[in-house]
Amino acid sequence: xxxxxxxxxxxxxxxxxxxxxxxxxxxxxxxxxxxxxxxxxxxxxxxxxxxxxxxxxxxxxxxxxxxxxxxxxxxxxxxxxxxxxxxxxxxxxxxxxxxxxxxxxxxxxxxxxxxxxxxxxxxxxxxxxxxxxxxxxxxxxxxxxxxxxxxxxxxxxxxxxxxxxxxxxxxxxxxxxxxxxxxxxxxxxxxxxxxxxxxxxxxxxxxxxxxxxxxxxxxxxxxxxxxxxxxxxxxxxxxxxxxxxxxxxxxxxxxxxxxxxxxxxxxxxxxxxxxxxxxxxxxxxxxxxxxxxxxxxxxxxxxxxxxxxxxxxxxxxxxxxxxxxxxxxxxxxxxxxxxxxxxxxxx
Amino acid sequence: xxxxxxxxxxxxxxxxxxxxxxxxxxxxxxxxxxxxxxxxxxxxxxxxxxxxxxxxxxxxxxxxxxxxxxxxxxxxxxxxxxxxxxxxxxxxxxxxxxxxxxxxxxxxxxxxxxxxxxxxxxxxxxxxxxxxxxxxxxxxxxxxxxxxxxxxxxxxxxxxxxxxxxxxxxxxxxxxxxxxxxxxxxxxxxxxxxxxxxxxxxxxxxxxxxxxxxxxxxxxxxxxxxxxxxxxxxxxxxxxxxxxxxxxxxxxxxxxxxxxxxxxxxxxxxxxxxxxxxxxxxxxxxxxxxxxxxxxxxxxxxxxxxxxxxxxxxxxxxxxxxxxxxxxxxxxxxxxxxxxxxxxxxxxxx
Ligand SMILES: [Zn+2]
Ligand SMILES: [Zn+2]
Numbered sequence: 001x002x003x004x005x006x007x008x009x010x011x012x013x014x015x016x017x018x019x020x021x022x023x024x025x026x027x028x029x030x031x032x033x034x035x036x037x038x039x040x041x042x043x044x045x046x047x048x049x050x051x052x053x054x055x056x057x058x059x060x061x062x063x064x065x066x067x068x069x070x071x072x073x074x075x076x077x078x079x080x081x082x083x084x085x086x087x088x089x090x091x092x093x094x095x096x097x098x099x100x101x102x103x104x105x106x107x108x109x110x111x112x113x114x115x116x117x118x119x120x121x122x123x124x125x126x127x128x129x130x131x132x133x134x135x136x137x138x139x140x141x142x143x144x145x146x147x148x149x150x151x152x153x154x155x156x157x158x159x160x161x162x163x164x165x166x167x168x169x170x171x172x173x174x175x176x177x178x179x180x181x182x183x184x185x186x187x188x189x190x191x192x193x194x195x196x197x198x199x200x201x202x203x204x205x206x207x208x209x210x211x212x213x214x215x216x217x218x219x220x221x222x223x224x225x226x227x228x229x230x231x232x233x234x235x236x237x238x239x240x241x242x243x244x245x246x247x248x249x250x251x252x253x254x255x256x257x258x259x260x261x262x263x264x265x266x267x268x269x270x271x272x273x274x275x276x277x278x279x280x281x282x283x284x285x286x287x288x289x290x291x292x293x294x295x296x297x298x299x300x301x302x303x304x305x306x307x308x309x310x311x312x313x314x315x316x317x318x319x320x321x322x323x324x325x326x327x328x329x330x331x332x333x334x335x336x337x338x339x340x341x342x343x344x345x346x347x
Numbered sequence: 348x349x350x351x352x353x354x355x356x357x358x359x360x361x362x363x364x365x366x367x368x369x370x371x372x373x374x375x376x377x378x379x380x381x382x383x384x385x386x387x388x389x390x391x392x393x394x395x396x397x398x399x400x401x402x403x404x405x406x407x408x409x410x411x412x413x414x415x416x417x418x419x420x421x422x423x424x425x426x427x428x429x430x431x432x433x434x435x436x437x438x439x440x441x442x443x444x445x446x447x448x449x450x451x452x453x454x455x456x457x458x459x460x461x462x463x464x465x466x467x468x469x470x471x472x473x474x475x476x477x478x479x480x481x482x483x484x485x486x487x488x489x490x491x492x493x494x495x496x497x498x499x500x501x502x503x504x505x506x507x508x509x510x511x512x513x514x515x516x517x518x519x520x521x522x523x524x525x526x527x528x529x530x531x532x533x534x535x536x537x538x539x540x541x542x543x544x545x546x547x548x549x550x551x552x553x554x555x556x557x558x559x560x561x562x563x564x565x566x567x568x569x570x571x572x573x574x575x576x577x578x579x580x581x582x583x584x585x586x587x588x589x590x591x592x593x594x595x596x597x598x599x600x601x602x603x604x605x606x607x608x609x610x611x612x613x614x615x616x617x618x619x620x621x622x623x624x625x626x627x628x629x630x631x632x633x634x635x636x637x638x639x640x641x642x643x644x645x646x647x648x649x650x651x652x653x654x655x656x657x658x659x660x661x662x663x664x665x666x667x668x669x670x671x672x673x674x675x676x677x678x679x680x681x682x683x684x685x686x687x688x689x690x691x692x693x694x695x696x697x
Contacts, residue, residue, distance in 0.1 A: 343429075
């Protein structure tokens with residue numbers, strides 16, 4: 001918030017209060033906020049241990065309980081993601097910060113206007129000039145523009161980076177389950193409450209935009225940014241006994257789409273398709289039809305095994321590679337044909 | 348809250364695991380069938396984080412499935428050698444119950460009706476009364492069976508060409524008693540809710556429905572009741588997928604979902620995939636409850652103990668398209684997870 005502020009200490013005070021990224025509550029001081037976060041958002045539901053950050057909790061869950069943390073507990077629906085590393089006020093994305101401030105400002109002046117209307121008195125300390133315009137840190141238009149630019153950039157990133165994967169997932173609620181889904185896609189900090197820019201105009205991708213990640217100040221110990229997550233010390237968890245061969249599933253670069261199939265990503269229950277049998281997976285189906293070849297369905301002539309392999313190559317081109325792609329013959333049937341397993345019936 | 352623990356069974360099979368199953372009346376007893384031609388019996392030692400090998404039962408050929416029978420010492424196996432066998436786990440005695448004309452893929456035992464059903468790649472089911480010496484009755488199937496599971500009153504058979512037949516167990520029991528195979532018709536014939544080859548079927552312990560999974564990283568949940576209302580409840584979702592590295596073209600790597608099992612107490616279910624992960628799902632609330640740390644290889648089989656305390660996870664390399672030198676040797680493991688008190692407890696429908 002680089003702009004020169006002047007005017008009301010009142011709203012300045014309110015704006016200066018530390019608040020929680022996950023639930024939007026505000027607190028007297030930073031200490032209270034941090035202990036709130038540890039108790040409400042970073043507490044292990046298996047053993048009660050309180051960690052400093054969501055990343056720390058994720059590491060703890062992995063190492064101590066052999067589980068993956070899905071999402072941040074008690075968080076607003078679009079703030080449950082693990083990609084953003086929050087510690088106190090550290091790590092709150094710039095645009096979320098703006099949004100929060102805008103909300104405070106709006107609420108403040110709404111309340112003031114209501115008071116004024118009720119009492120008939122001018123606001124204290126005013127010299128007749130409407131205070132609202134002067135006090136604003138940023139006009140709503142400015143904020144909207146910022147947000148729009150950012151969104152356009154995100155959209156571009158998505159289109160460029162995540163093509164097939166994201167495109168094949170219905171982004172919006174086709175199924176009744178989606179509305180109630182506890183796993184709204186966190187989208188690496190790019191999901192905002194719909195309050196902001198309605199119908200953001202498409203901006204050229206070259207445009208600069210506020211960083212989604214905290215700029216500047218180095219995070220406090222134990223609150224490394226999401227980018228550093230894998231390298232960080234295990235935040236109070238016992239030393240990693242078994243170094244896992246695979247990369248930890250809970251981190252990904254905020255700049256690209258989260259890997260589907262991981263916590264909170266849209267490939268979980270989010271895209272539950274009700275009545276799958278009736279509706280089918282339309283987009284998947286289109287892809288498949290385009291590829292031809294695979295004819296799911298009864299009565300279809302059994303395809304040859306070799307066909308399955310060709311299909312898998314096509315799938316790869318289509319950005320979906322099935323590890324096992326034969327639609328007629330099971331892995332067990334193929335294994336049964338291998339010389340080491342084959343059983344010859346004695347005559 | 349009791350913290351959960353996880354440990355490995357001693358002396359795992361020497362090759363790929365085909366099935367895992369806990370005893371219905373002796374919750375710490377675990378049977379494992381393997382492509383190494385053996386069936387293994389383990390005993391989980393409470394509080395010791397240990398599962399000991401009690402015995403093993405050698406077969407002539409790879410064993411594709413195993414289940415418990417009427418008591419803790421009775422088991423049945425499905426052999427690649429086309430035989431359905433009964434094993435006395437106490438004495439090791441093996442009895443051939445029937446022979447199919449192709450490999451036997453699955454066996455299920457219904458304790459409620461004392462019926463053993465075997466499903467074979469010869470496109471048939473054999474219905475056995477294990478306590479009688481009468482030959483089984485045969486039911487012809489329209490396709491090759493790949494997965495089968497029983498609920499208290501139903502048997503679900505998933506076949507090629509997305510065929511799913513559901514049989515009514517009381518009906519089968521009375522047909523078996525009267526020896527009339529012709530009276531056994533599927534109670535329902537369905538098309539799979541999934542577009543690709545079925546990998547696994549599991550039935551809800553409350554007899555209300557079942558889940559299926561396919562080679563294409565997807566699970567469907569549906570209900571038996573044939574009303575529009577019940578059928579409208581069914582759903583499917585993607586899972587067991589991973590983003591491919593950008594330098595390999597990005598997109599999704601889609602793994603088969605090899606295993607499904609319902610929690611006997613809470614009715615939640617676990618899925619295990621070729622991606623080496625196990626996830627717990629709340630079928631009612633339609634949400635993923637947990638995803639466990641990745642296992643070193645593909646998850647081939649899953650089973651909850653009947654008291655819901657343990658989850659057994661069979662891990663071995665997955666068979667992928669185009670493989671000609673498959674081997675699970677040295678990489679086959681059985682993990683046992685002692686669940687925290689509420690670990691598998693769903694929150695119920697929202
Ligand atoms: Zn909070
Ligand atoms: Zn813990």
